[in-house]
Amino acid sequence: MSRIGNKPVSIPKGVTVTVKDAVVTVKGPKGELSQEIDRDIVVEVTAEEVIVKRPTEQIRHKAMHGLYRSLVSNLVKGVTDGYKKDLELVGVGFKAANTGNILDLALGYSHNIIFEVPKELKVTTTTEKGQNPKIFLEGSDKQLIGQVAAKIRGLRKPEPYKGKGVKYSDEIVRRKAGKAAGK
Numbered sequence: 001m002s003r004i005g006n007k008p009v010s011i012p013k014g015v016t017v018t019v020k021d022a023v024v025t026v027k028g029p030k031g032e033l034s035q036e037i038d039r040d041i042v043v044e045v046t047a048e049e050v051i052v053k054r055p056t057e058q059i060r061h062k063a064m065h066g067l068y069r070s071l072v073s074n075l076v077k078g079v080t081d082g083y084k085k086d087l088e089l090v091g092v093g094f095k096a097a098n099t100g101n102i103l104d105l106a107l108g109y110s111h112n113i114i115f116e117v118p119k120e121l122k123v124t125t126t127t128e129k130g131q132n133p134k135i136f137l138e139g140s141d142k143q144l145i146g147q148v149a150a151k152i153r154g155l156r157k158p159e160p161y162k163g164k165g166v167k168y169s170d171e172i173v174r175r176k177a178g179k180a181a182g183k
Contacts (some may be wrong), residue, residue: 005065006170008049009073012080015073017050021045024050028079030118030140035071046107050076078140086169087135090158094166096125096133103135107156107166107168115155117148134169151160 015028025034042053052069054061095106100175103115117123121139158165
């Protein structure tokens with residue numbers, strides 16, 4: 001029994017949910033998102049909530065039941081509140097600057113890295129004295145924000161000895177002991 005799949009998704013005011021040809025479309029104050037859904041899964045929309053149902057007790061249907069309920073919930077939350085990811089650059093000389101959606105990163109390589117953020121997302125950078133440079137990503141699509149944040153982090157992952165690199169602001173980097181001193 002799927003506990004997540006059986007929970008209805010409540011629809012806040014100002015949000016409309018439509019289902020047509022196995023595609024759920026959600027419109028709200030922060031934009032419009034759509035998600036394709038497997039043909040076997042049934043999505044019922046009432047005035048205040050969305051209910052996801054599965055046709056049988058097959059393992060495949062059980063697996064998709066909770067998944068699609070979570071995806072619909074993420075769509076509703078995305079168009080109402082939006083999502084946010086914060087990244088932090090740890091290291092001497094590491095810098096981040098942006099002009100529009102073009103991100104200019106100095107990460108200790110011989111050249112700066114120019115990273116183009118998709119137009120659906122909003123990117124801002126801050127550099128305060130005594131603090132590490134920070135990158136803030138905002139948008140309504142949870143999957144896209146996670147993908148872009150992971151790509152930026154992948155440019156220089158935090159290393160375990162000094163903790164240098166690009167990390168999520170809430171990430172804890174496990175540190176290793178360096179070489180032990182000789183005799």
